Amino acid sequence: MDEEYDVIVLGTGLTECILSGLLSVDGQKVLHMDRNDYYGGDSASLNLTQLYQKFRGTPPPESLQLGRDRDYAVDLIPKFILSSGELTRMLVHTDVVRYLEFKVVAGSYVYRDGRISKVPSTEMEAVRSPLMGLFEKRRARNFFQYLQNWKEADPATHQGLDINKCSMKDVYTKFGLEAGTQDFIGHAMALWLDDDYITKPARPTIDRIILYTQSMARYGKSPYIYPLYGLGELPQAFARLSAIYGGTYMLDKQIESVNVDENGVFTGVTSGGETVRAKKVIGDPSYFGAGKDLESGGKVRVIEIGKVIRAICILKHPIPGTDDSDSAQIIIPQNQVGRRNDIYIATVSSAHNVAAQNVWIAMVSTIVETSVPEREILPGLQLLGNVVDKFVSITPLYAPTSPGTDENIFITKSYDATSHFETVVEEVFDVWQRVKGEKLVLKKREVELEA
Amino acid sequence: MASEEAPVKAVQVKLVLLGEAAVGKSSLVLRFCSNDFNENTSPTIGAAFLTQKCRLENRIVKFEIWDTAGQERFHSLAPMYYRNAAAAVVVYDITKAASLEKAKAWVKELQRQANPNIVIALVGNKLDLVSDGPAKSVDEPAEATTDAEGDDSTPPPPSTTAQPSSSDSDDLRQVSTAEAETYAKESSLLFFEASAKTGANVSELFTEIAKTIPMESLAPKPAQGAAAAGGRGGRQEQGRGENVQLGEGQQAKKGGCC
Ligand SMILES: Cc1cc2nc3c(=O)[nH]c(=O)nc-3n(C[C@H](O)[C@H](O)[C@H](O)COP(=O)(O)OP(=O)(O)OC[C@H]3O[C@@H](n4cnc5c(N)ncnc54)[C@H](O)[C@@H]3O)c2cc1C
Ligand SMILES: Nc1nc2c(ncn2[C@@H]2O[C@H](COP(=O)(O)OP(=O)(O)OP(=O)(O)O)[C@@H](O)[C@H]2O)c(=O)[nH]1
Numbered sequence: 001m002d003e004e005y006d007v008i009v010l011g012t013g014l015t016e017c018i019l020s021g022l023l024s025v026d027g028q029k030v031l032h033m034d035r036n037d038y039y040g041g042d043s044a045s046l047n048l049t050q051l052y053q054k055f056r057g058t059p060p061p062e063s064l065q066l067g068r069d070r071d072y073a074v075d076l077i078p079k080f081i082l083s084s085g086e087l088t089r090m091l092v093h094t095d096v097v098r099y100l101e102f103k104v105v106a107g108s109y110v111y112r113d114g115r116i117s118k119v120p121s122t123e124m125e126a127v128r129s130p131l132m133g134l135f136e137k138r139r140a141r142n143f144f145q146y147l148q149n150w151k152e153a154d155p156a157t158h159q160g161l162d163i164n165k166c167s168m169k170d171v172y173t174k175f176g177l178e179a180g181t182q183d184f185i186g187h188a189m190a191l192w193l194d195d196d197y198i199t200k201p202a203r204p205t206i207d208r209i210i211l212y213t214q215s216m217a218r219y220g221k222s223p224y225i226y227p228l229y230g231l232g233e234l235p236q237a238f239a240r241l242s243a244i245y246g247g248t249y250m251l252d253k254q255i256e257s258v259n260v261d262e263n264g265v266f267t268g269v270t271s272g273g274e275t276v277r278a279k280k281v282i283g284d285p286s287y288f289g290a291g292k293d294l295e296s297g298g299k300v301r302v303i304e305i306g307k308v309i310r311a312i313c314i315l316k317h318p319i320p321g322t323d324d325s326d327s328a329q330i331i332i333p334q335n336q337v338g339r340r341n342d343i344y345i346a347t348v349s350s351a352h353n354v355a356a357q358n359v360w361i362a363m364v365s366t367i368v369e370t371s372v373p374e375r376e377i378l379p380g381l382q383l384l385g386n387v388v389d390k391f392v393s394i395t396p397l398y399a400p401t402s403p404g405t406d407e408n409i410f411i412t413k414s415y416d417a418t419s420h421f422e423t424v425v426e427e428v429f430d431v432w433q434r435v436k437g438e439k440l441v442l443k444k445r446e447v448e449l450e451a
Numbered sequence: 452m453a454s455e456e457a458p459v460k461a462v463q464v465k466l467v468l469l470g471e472a473a474v475g476k477s478s479l480v481l482r483f484c485s486n487d488f489n490e491n492t493s494p495t496i497g498a499a500f501l502t503q504k505c506r507l508e509n510r511i512v513k514f515e516i517w518d519t520a521g522q523e524r525f526h527s528l529a530p531m532y533y534r535n536a537a538a539a540v541v542v543y544d545i546t547k548a549a550s551l552e553k554a555k556a557w558v559k560e561l562q563r564q565a566n567p568n569i570v571i572a573l574v575g576n577k578l579d580l581v582s583d584g585p586a587k588s589v590d591e592p593a594e595a596t597t598d599a600e601g602d603d604s605t606p607p608p609p610s611t612t613a614q615p616s617s618s619d620s621d622d623l624r625q626v627s628t629a630e631a632e633t634y635a636k637e638s639s640l641l642f643f644e645a646s647a648k649t650g651a652n653v654s655e656l657f658t659e660i661a662k663t664i665p666m667e668s669l670a671p672k673p674a675q676g677a678a679a680a681g682g683r684g685g686r687q688e689q690g691r692g693e694n695v696q697l698g699e700g701q702q703a704k705k706g707g708c709c
C-alpha cells in the first residue's frame with residue numbers, strides 16, 4: 001500500500017458513499033475503507049440472521065416462522081426519500097438511479113386525538129379528512145392557496161407578510177389556523193421534529209411545506225419513495241459510482257490509527273500494520289473515537305449531541321388504521337403525547353422486498369428525552385398491534401468538534417432522527433464545502449431529447 | 452431471421468461479470484459489444500455498464516452487462532451487484548491456475564447470494580495463448596483472427612485457435628480443458644474456453660446464455676415506459692406494485708436491434 005491517495009474515506013454509510021462517489025467523479029484519487037465486511041455501516045440493511053446476530057447473538061427462533069433469511073433487508077435507521085427532495089436530485093444527477101429500483105410508500109399518516117388519519121394526498125381526501133372541521137378547512141385552504149400563489153418577485157402575492165422575516169407564528173395567526181392544524185402543518189408536512197420552528201422566520205418552514213406538497217404531487221399516495229431491497233442499497237449504489245470512477249474499495253479493514261504530523265495535520269491511516277498516506281480523510285464519527293474513552297494525549301474530535309431510541313418491530317399484519325398499507329409513515333406530533341420531540345413510525349414489507357410475505361417491519365423512533373427511553377416510545381408501540389419480536393437500541397448521536405479544515409480531518413455527523421434524507425444531503429454539501437473549499441455544484445446530467 | 456410480421460419484444464436481462472483482475476472480463480464484453488480488442492486495457496474504470504442485444508429464433512435478449520468496476524479486487528463487491536442478475540459470466544485465465552480457484556469461489560458466492568435461477572457460465576479466457584484447442588466447437592472453421600481491431604460491426608466467424616508459436620506456447624496452459632469442464636458439469640455451469648483477442652467462442656457464449664435463461668423466471672419489467680405515459684411533471688398515478696421512474700431521460704432510450 002505505498003500509493004498515495006487524495007482522500008481516504010472511512011466508513012461506507014450513505015453520507016460517506018455519496019461523498020466518495022462525488023469526489024471520484026471529480027477526479028480525486030479515493031481509497032474507501034470500512035471495518036465491516038459489508039457496505040453501509042449504520043445505513044446497512046440486514047437479513048434475518050444478521051439482525052438476530054446483532055441484537056441477540058442467536059439465530060432467528062424457528063418458532064416465529066419468519067420465513068427465508070434472504071427475503072429480509074431490515075434497515076437499522078428508518079428513513080424514506082422525499083420524491084422531490086435533494087436525495088432524488090442527487091440520484092438523478094449522478095445517474096446512480098440506474099442501479100436502483102424504487103416504489104412509492106403507500107401512505108403518510110398523522111396521529112391526532114388518539115387515532116391516526118391519512119395526510120390528504122388529493123383534494124378529495126382533504127375535503128373528507130377528519131383532521132379539520134369545515135371552517136378550519138376553509139382557513140387551511142386559504143393558507144395553501146397563499147403558498148401556491150406566492151411569488152418572490154411579486155409583492156402583491158405576499159399579502160403583507162415578509163416570510164423571510166416574520167415568524168411562522170405570524171403566518172399561522174394571519175390565516176387563523178388552530179393549534180391542531182399548526183401541529184399538522186408543522187410536523188406532518190414541514191416535518192419538524194419539535195416546535196422550535198414556530199418562533200423562527202417562516203421561510204424554511206414554508207419551503208418544507210412546498211417540498212412536501214411537491215413530493216406528494218409527484219406520485220400520489222404519499223410524498224415518499226423507498227428503494228427495493230432496503231436502504232442499504234443506497235450506499236452500495238454510490239460506492240459503485242465511486243468505483244466506476246476509479247475509487248478503490250477495501251472492506252473488512254480494521255483502522256488502527258488515523259495519523260497526524262506534529263502540527264496535528266492528517267498524514268494517513270494505519271490498517272493491518274500498513275500505513276496508507278493521503279492528503280485528506282473523511283469519515284463517520286466511529287472512526288474518530290466516538291463512544292470510546294480518550295487515550296491520554298488524544299484529541300477530542302467528536303462529541304455526543306443527543307440520543308435516539310429506535311425499536312425495530314416484526315409484525316405479521318399491517319399497522320391498524322393504515323388501510324392495509326404495504327408501507328407507511330406515521331407521525332405522532334410531540335404535542336399530542338406531551339413530548340418535546342415527535343415520535344415516528346415507519347413500516348415496510350414484502351412490497352419493497354425487505355421482508356417475507358405477510359411480514360411487516362415497523363420502526364418506532366424518537367429523540368431520547370428522559371432516563372427511561374423505552375417508555376417514551378410506548379405511544380408508538382401501542383399503535384402497532386401484536387408485535388412478534390422487537391429489537392430496541394439507544395444510539396448516541398455524534399458531531400465533530402471542529403470543521404476539520406486545519407487538520408484535513410473531516411468528520412461527518414451521525415444519522416439524525418428525521419424521517420427522511422434531506423439532512424443527509426445537507427451534510428454532504430457541508431462536508432464538500434469543508435473538504436474542497438467550494439460549493440458543491442451538481443452538474444446537470446444531460447437529458448437526451450427524443451426525436 | 453424473424454421476418455416483418457410480429458415484432459419480437461426484447462427481454463431485458465441483467466448479466467454480471469466476475470473473475471480475478473486481468474483475466475479479461477472487460478475484454479470479453481468489448482469483443483461481444485463492439486467486436487473490438489485492446490492489447491493494453493487499463494483496469495476497468497469509467498464505463499461499467501453496457502448493453503448488447505442478442506437475437507435468437509424466437510426472442511431478442513437485451514443484455515444489460517455489469518462489469519465489476521474493480522470492486523472485486525479487494526473482495527469488496529457489493530451484494531447489489533448480483534441483485535436480480537439472470538446470468539453471470541465467471542471468467543478465469545487458462546494460463547493462470549490460481550484464477551480458476553478464484554472463479555470457483557465466485558461461483559460459490561453466486562450460488563449463495565444470487566437469484567437461485569441464475570445461469571452461470573464458466574469461461575476460460577485467453578485461448579489464443581495456447582495451441583491445443585478447446586474442447587468445444589472443434590468442428591467450427593478454424594480461421595484465425597489475430598487482429599480484429601479494424602473489423603466493423605459484424606462479429607467475426609467463430610474461430611478456434613491459431614497461434615503463431617504452436618509448440619512451446621502449449622506450456623502456457625495451466626488449466627486443462629478437462630479439469631475445468633468436469634468442475635463446470637458438477638456445478639451445473641455452462642462452460643466455454645474463449646478468446647477475447649480472436650473472438651473465438653465469444654458470441655457463442657452469450658448466445659448460449661441467452662438460450663438457457665428461463666424466460667418465465669424473469670421478473671416482468673413494467674417500470675420501463677409504464678410511468679412515461681403519465682406525462683412529465685404532472686401527477687402520475689401509480690398502479691399497485693409498480694416501480695417509479697425517477698430519471699426522466701431514462702425511458703426515452705430506444706435504439707434499434709442489432
Ligand atoms: C389537511 C390538508 C392537507 C393537505 N395536504 C396536501 C398535500 O399533501 N398535498 C397537496 O398538494 N396539497 C395539500 N393540501 C392543499 C390542498 O389540497 C390545496 O389547497 C389544493 O390542492 C389547492 O388546489 P387547487 O387550487 O387546484 O384547488 P382549489 O381551487 O383550491 O380547490 C378546489 C376545491 O377543492 C376543495 N378543496 C381544496 N382544498 C381543500 C382543502 N384544503 N380543504 C377542503 N377542501 C378543499 C374545495 O372544495 C375547493 O372548492 C392540503 C390541504 C389540507 C387542508
Ligand atoms: N492474449 C489475450 N489477452 C487477453 C485476452 N483477453 C484479455 N486479454 C488481455 O488481458 C489484460 C486484461 O484484460 P481486461 O479485459 O482488462 O481484464 P479484466 O478482467 O477486465 O481486468 P480488471 O478490470 O482489472 O478486473 C489486457 O491486457 C487484455 O489485453 C485474450 O483473450 N487473449
Ligand SMILES: [Mg+2]
Binds near residue numbers: 477494518
Ligand atoms: Mg475490467
